[in-house]
Amino acid sequence: MHTFLIIAILLLGFIITFQIARATELVSIIQGEERTRKQSNRINAVLLLVFLIVGLFGVYWTHHTLGDKILKFGTSASDHGIKVDKMMTYTLIATGVVFVITQVLLFWYSFKYRERDDRKAYYFPHNNKLEMIWTVVPAIVLTILISFGLVYWYQITGAAPENAATVEIVGSQFKWEYRYPGKDGVLGKKSYKLIDEAKDNPLGLIWEDAAAQDDIVSGGPMYLVVNKPVRLVIGAKDVIHSVGLPHFRLKMDAVPGTPTTLWFTPIKTTKDMIKETGNENFVFEIACDQMCGNGHTGMRGEIMVVTQEEYDQWMATQKPQYLTAVVENQAPPAAAPVADSTAANGADSAATTAPDSTSTK
Amino acid sequence: MSDTLHTQHESVSHSLHAGDHHVHAHHKETFITKYIFSQDHKTISKQFLITGIVWAIIGGLFSVLFRLQLGFPDQQFPILETLFGQWAEGGRIKPDFYYAIVTMHGTVLIFFVLTQGLSGTFSNLLIPLQVGARDMASPMMNMLSYWFFFVASIVMVASLFLQTGPASGGWTVYPPLSALAQASPGSKAGMDYWIISMALFVISSLLGNLNYIATILNMRTKGMSMTRVPLTIWAFLFTAILGALSFPVLLSGLILLMFDRHAGTSFYLSDIFIAGAALPNEGGNAILYQHLFWFLGHPEVYIIILPTMGIVSEVMSVNARKPIFGYIAMVFSLCAICVLAFLVWAHHMFVSGLNPFLGSVFVLLTLLIAIPSAIKVFNWLTTLWRGNLRFTPGMLFSIGFVSVFISGGLTGIWLGNSTIDIHLHDTMFNIAHFHLVMGVAAFLGMFAGIYHWFPKMFGRYMNNTLAYIHFWVTMIGAYLIFWPMHYQGFAGMPRRYLDKSSWVSFNQFNDLDAMISVVTIIVFAVQLMFVFNFFYSIYKGKRVRTLNPWNANTLEWTTPIKPGHGNWEGEIPEVHRWAYDYSKDGRDFIPQTEPIGENESSH
Numbered sequence: 034m035h036t037f038l039i040i041a042i043l044l045l046g047f048i049i050t051f052q053i054a055r056a057t058e059l060v061s062i063i064q065g066e067e068r069t070r071k072q073s074n075r076i077n078a079v080l081l082l083v084f085l086i087v088g089l090f091g092v093y094w095t096h097h098t099l100g101d102k103i104l105k106f107g108t109s110a111s112d113h114g115i116k117v118d119k120m121m122t123y124t125l126i127a128t129g130v131v132f133v134i135t136q137v138l139l140f141w142y143s144f145k146y147r148e149r150d151d152r153k154a155y156y157f158p159h160n161n162k163l164e165m166i167w168t169v170v171p172a173i174v175l176t177i178l179i180s181f182g183l184v185y186w187y188q189i190t191g192a193a194p195e196n197a198a199t200v201e202i203v204g205s206q207f208k209w210e211y212r213y214p215g216k217d218g219v220l221g222k223k224s225y226k227l228i229d230e231a232k233d234n235p236l237g238l239i240w241e242d243a244a245a246q247d248d249i250v251s252g253g254p255m256y257l258v259v260n261k262p263v264r265l266v267i268g269a270k271d272v273i274h275s276v277g278l279p280h281f282r283l284k285m286d287a288v289p290g291t292p293t294t295l296w297f298t299p300i301k302t303t304k305d306m307i308k309e310t311g312n313e314n315f316v317f318e319i320a321c322d323q324m325c326g327n328g329h330t331g332m333r334g335e336i337m338v339v340t341q342e343e344y345d346q347w348m349a350t351q352k353p354q355y356l357t358a359v360v361e362n363q364a365p366p367a368a369a370p371v372a373d374s375t376a377a378n379g380a381d382s383a384a385t386t387a388p389d390s391t392s393t394k
Numbered sequence: 395m396s397d398t399l400h401t402q403h404e405s406v407s408h409s410l411h412a413g414d415h416h417v418h419a420h421h422k423e424t425f426i427t428k429y430i431f432s433q434d435h436k437t438i439s440k441q442f443l444i445t446g447i448v449w450a451i452i453g454g455l456f457s458v459l460f461r462l463q464l465g466f467p468d469q470q471f472p473i474l475e476t477l478f479g480q481w482a483e484g485g486r487i488k489p490d491f492y493y494a495i496v497t498m499h500g501t502v503l504i505f506f507v508l509t510q511g512l513s514g515t516f517s518n519l520l521i522p523l524q525v526g527a528r529d530m531a532s533p534m535m536n537m538l539s540y541w542f543f544f545v546a547s548i549v550m551v552a553s554l555f556l557q558t559g560p561a562s563g564g565w566t567v568y569p570p571l572s573a574l575a576q577a578s579p580g581s582k583a584g585m586d587y588w589i590i591s592m593a594l595f596v597i598s599s600l601l602g603n604l605n606y607i608a609t610i611l612n613m614r615t616k617g618m619s620m621t622r623v624p625l626t627i628w629a630f631l632f633t634a635i636l637g638a639l640s641f642p643v644l645l646s647g648l649i650l651l652m653f654d655r656h657a658g659t660s661f662y663l664s665d666i667f668i669a670g671a672a673l674p675n676e677g678g679n680a681i682l683y684q685h686l687f688w689f690l691g692h693p694e695v696y697i698i699i700l701p702t703m704g705i706v707s708e709v710m711s712v713n714a715r716k717p718i719f720g721y722i723a724m725v726f727s728l729c730a731i732c733v734l735a736f737l738v739w740a741h742h743m744f745v746s747g748l749n750p751f752l753g754s755v756f757v758l759l760t761l762l763i764a765i766p767s768a769i770k771v772f773n774w775l776t777t778l779w780r781g782n783l784r785f786t787p788g789m790l791f792s793i794g795f796v797s798v799f800i801s802g803g804l805t806g807i808w809l810g811n812s813t814i815d816i817h818l819h820d821t822m823f824n825i826a827h828f829h830l831v832m833g834v835a836a837f838l839g840m841f842a843g844i845y846h847w848f849p850k851m852f853g854r855y856m857n858n859t860l861a862y863i864h865f866w867v868t869m870i871g872a873y874l875i876f877w878p879m880h881y882q883g884f885a886g887m888p889r890r891y892l893d894k895s896s897w898v899s900f901n902q903f904n905d906l907d908a909m910i911s912v913v914t915i916i917v918f919a920v921q922l923m924f925v926f927n928f929f930y931s932i933y934k935g936k937r938v939r940t941l942n943p944w945n946a947n948t949l950e951w952t953t954p955i956k957p958g959h960g961n962w963e964g965e966i967p968e969v970h971r972w973a974y975d976y977s978k979d980g981r982d983f984i985p986q987t988e989p990i991g992e993n994e995s996s997h
Contacts (some may be wrong), residue, residue, distance in 0.1 A: 036473040043919060050923065054859035058936065073858065076786035080866065081793065088873065091771055099881035118815045134801050135771060142778040147785070150538040154715040154977035155780035163776070164723050165770065171768040175761045181753050182811040189813065190750035206577070225665040226672045237667070239400050271668035272571040272678055275745065275820065279886025279899050282817040286746045289570060290664030293747035294399050322820040322888045324564040326487040326571060326578040331893045
């Protein structure tokens with residue numbers, strides 16, 4: 034009922050508008066078309082000027098109201114993010130100045146040079162000097178922006194520092210999974226053909242590889258240590274996803290078959306951010322940024338940035354996937370599929386049973 | 395007097411077949427040859443325009459639907475269930491439906507409206523009329539171009555009615571999502587329809603583009619050197635070159651995709667575990683598709699914007715009563731954009747795992763495009779300076795075009811810089827950027843062209859009052875819709891999210907999204923009013939009574955009010971000067987056909 038009412042009102046509004054439009058046309062014929070044309074010319078010239086003034090105020094007002102809601106420049110939670118914020122600030126200044134100048138000229142000229150009977154347009158087909166100026170000046174400004182941009186770009190995409198921790202993040206429809214390399218600091222080999230949820234091997238680790246046997250697989254959240262560089266090894270199982278980290282100002286696609294990497298140093302803990310934002314529900318979020326299917330919107334991950342101490346405590350409660358997938362599944366023939374979290378520190382004993390696990394292939 | 399002139403022309407054009415000495419005089423025109431399988435470039439142009447309008451309504455309607463979802467995610471709209479059944483159960487748009495209409499919105503508006511709808515209309519209408527030719531180089535190919543476009547449209551429309559829905563992987567249809575039926579319902583039959591439709595579309599575009607190039611290069615009338623053609627013609631030429639060289643690359647990419655879908659090949663597929671099973675495909679590369687796609691995809695945005703740049707230059711010059719400032723610079727900047735358009739595609743892939751060094755090369759080339767774009771903007775501003783501006787609807791839309799092009803173009807400097815792109819890639823900032831710079835701007839330019847050349851197309855004017863309402867609501871609405879989206883992008887809000895309520899970072903924009911949705915509906919309603927004005931004016935609009943209603947210099951205004959097939963009665967006029975002698979030597983305008991006077995100053 035409501036809908037029909039709305040449609041009826043829209044239709045009515047339309048018919049009224051149309052009748053007015055037709056009437057004005059008839060009036061213009063009676064009044065003299067030239068006179069009406071000049072009148073509407075003046076009205077439109079004034080409207081263009083009003084549009085400029087209201088528009089510029091609107092731009093200011095939008096920035097004023099939404100500026101607080103957005104991630105403010107300079108509030109980034111990673112070292113790379115600070116560079117991105119700086120780059121955005123420089124660009125905002127450069128493009129902002131150009132924006133205001135060109136828009137003011139456009140609408141001011143439109144208003145000022147509106148048609149008048151006593152005016153003759155000025156025949157001005159070209160001027161090499163002017164054209165040279167506005168070729169060279171943008172070129173210089175752009176060169177500056179590009180230079181800053183590329184310096185930052187190489188810093189951000191350059192090799193991770195030696196002491197960087199490694200975490201693997203794997204996207205699939207529509208979730209994120211994480212893998213930590215365990216004590217050896219090396220991610221073990223994996224093969225997509227070994228992926229088997231039923232055998233507790235969600236990432237397809239190759240159990241024969243000793244480096245894989247202490248790897249910890251988790252469904253999240255991802256734990257990171259504050260002020261310690263981390264190198265993300267990014268993969269995808271099925272379609273392209275993208276690891277979007279809005280608070281860190283970073284992003285990297287997850288492409289099946291082609292691992293990518295991304296490194297950064299978190300500089301604020303989750304607790305810091307809760308304090309800073311005043312939002313007690315705050316959590317660093319991983320947003321999938323590449324259309325990945327119907328569940329794209331819900332492909333959400335979380336990151337806990339904690340101190341080294343808290344990290345160690347958390348890590349102590351984790352156990353290698355190898356224990357769950359191979360050791361425990363094999364021991365009793367009945368096979369208890371659910372992981373037993375009491376056997377937390379069994380990584381070393383697990384390694385000794387490695388040769389037995391060849392049958393998983 | 396002008397009345398008699400008018401009726402005289404009308405009778406002449408109606409009796410064309412009766413034995414006039416020029417073109418196609420031996421053909422007996424029937425309804426079918428005149429209006430359906432017509433080979434007259436003017437009729438084909440109208441066919442493209444009207445098909446484009448139908449497509450634009452469909453594409454626009456989709457945006458209204460998904461804006462309902464984005465603005466009011468908790469609300470139920472029972473009418474949606476009435477209209478769309480299982481796609482909107484309980485009056486809510488389901489994710490399948492959401493992604494389908496998002497994908498179709500992009501596909502339809504980018505390809506069917508702003509590529510063929512735009513180029514097909516104005517290249518067809520203006521190239522022969524402005525260079526002084528009786529028709530296209532190959533009227534037959536021209537007709538085929540439209541009909542391939544029509545069949546492509548039919549296939550795309552048909553995909554909307556499939557049980558599993560149309561393609562729904564975004565207009566870029568990246569594999570593996572688009573290659574694997576298991577990945578999404580839209581990747582089932584809908585994706586095949588999409589590929590077939592686009593293949594037909596590429597054929598249509600190729601037929602059209604080769605024709606435009608051949609006509610511009612070979613069929614200019616006497617005296618019409620390339621430095622004398624209006625800027626519209628240069629713009630159409632570069633557009634056609636871009637299209638002819640880049641669309642085939644898309645086709646090749648799509649053929650490989652088709653093989654991956656149905657022939658078991660692994661061009662784009664490798665190491666995939668999906669729906670509980672590992673696929674045998676190994677050794678492919680999903681990024682290869684992105685290279686092939688964006689090799690078209692980026693030139694595509696210039697295919698969309700260049701024709702409107704030409705239209706705006708022409709309309710602005712006529713209504714400012716001033717020559718376009720820096721004609722040669724305008725041509726060179728069009729040329730520079732055309733060349734650079736082929737060299738920047740990977741800036742869509744900065745975060746795809748691209749080699750950072752390669753990325754930096756593309757940053758450099760991408761930001762180079764800002765220079766010719768800046769030249770164009772400054773030249774338009776100078777064209778307005780000290781003019782005597784007549785705010786016809788076409789002129790207002792041209793001014794609006796420049797404003798929106800500046801706003802959207804400047805944010806390109808943000809996204810083209812890879813460092814910033816890391817953060818803003820695939821966010822709402824990106825949506826705001828390209829909608830302003832190539833969506834809204836191209837539409838404003840297209841409207842400018844329609845209002846300006848409507849009298850030539852149909853021998854009548856459109857209603858001015860409705861046109862002014864159309865302009866102001868569209869202009870204000872466009873900024874209200876897209877300006878705030880930049881801020882959602884700063885917050886990192888990804889595009890293609892249909893409900894932000896579960897996200898801590900993105901759920902702070904509910905009021906804003908609702909506002910954007912309401913404005914979208916209003917703007918859409920006003921576009922419908924434009925469509926009404928368009929069709930109403932074809933039959934009931936005020937008649938054109940003078941040959942040259944805008945006092946313009948170009949050749950199309952030397953043809954009869956309603957030109958027949960062949961455009962000019964008798965000889966094609968000879969051209970003696972460029973198209974921009976406005977307000978020169980104290981004269982308001984000097985048509986191109988007028989010989990250079992003895993005491994005339996040179997420019």
